[in-house]
Amino acid sequence: MNTLKTETVKLVTLQEWDRFVSETYEKIYCFQQQDGCKDRGIERIAIPDPYADEWDYENTSIPFKVNGEEMGVSFDTWLNTSPSDTIHKFDGDTCGPEFNNQLFWERNFYPNVNMIANDLHSKGLLESGEYIIVIDW
Numbered sequence: 001m002n003t004l005k006t007e008t009v010k011l012v013t014l015q016e017w018d019r020f021v022s023e024t025y026e027k028i029y030c031f032q033q034q035d036g037c038k039d040r041g042i043e044r045i046a047i048p049d050p051y052a053d054e055w056d057y058e059n060t061s062i063p064f065k066v067n068g069e070e071m072g073v074s075f076d077t078w079l080n081t082s083p084s085d086t087i088h089k090f091d092g093d094t095c096g097p098e099f100n101n102q103l104f105w106e107r108n109f110y111p112n113v114n115m116i117a118n119d120l121h122s123k124g125l126l127e128s129g130e131y132i133i134v135i136d137w
Contacts, residue, residue, distance in 0.1 A: 009129070010127070012131060012132070012133055018030055021116055024125065027078070029105070030105075031135070033103075035071065035072075039135070041135050043133045043135060045117050047117045047118065048122075051114075052114040052118045057111060057112055058074060059072060059077070060073065061077070066107060068108055070108065071110075077111075079119075083105055086101055087101040113133075117131070
């Protein structure tokens with residue numbers, strides 16, 4: 001008999017993932033805006049990821065430029081920095097410091113998603129398993 005093989009996954013919307021991360025860490029966060037802006041689709045995350053440390057970004061600082069070429073910072077750098085620490089870097093921008101600081105955090109100043117997922121798991125906030133983030137807006 002021919003059977004369909006299925007798997008059980010935990011499906012989460014982009015908006016729910018962003019809300020959860022932002023509220024947990026009290027930081028500006030937008031998964032879709034990372035890595036040059038993600039297209040609609042899905043992203044799979046295995047939790048816990050035993051290789052997450054290998055994906056951690058090495059940058060401990062990047063230029064304070066919205067849409068700059070350098071994107072991603074180490075998890076520790078992100079964890080130990082607050083948006084209030086960087087807002088003054090955008091004082092002279094025409095769109096206003098709050099707007100540009102938010103874009104900087106969304107598009108440039110973020111850690112690897114696997115590092116966040118492993119940390120949330122270690123805090124007991126995410127169960128082990130296969131997660132799919134649905135990227136749609």
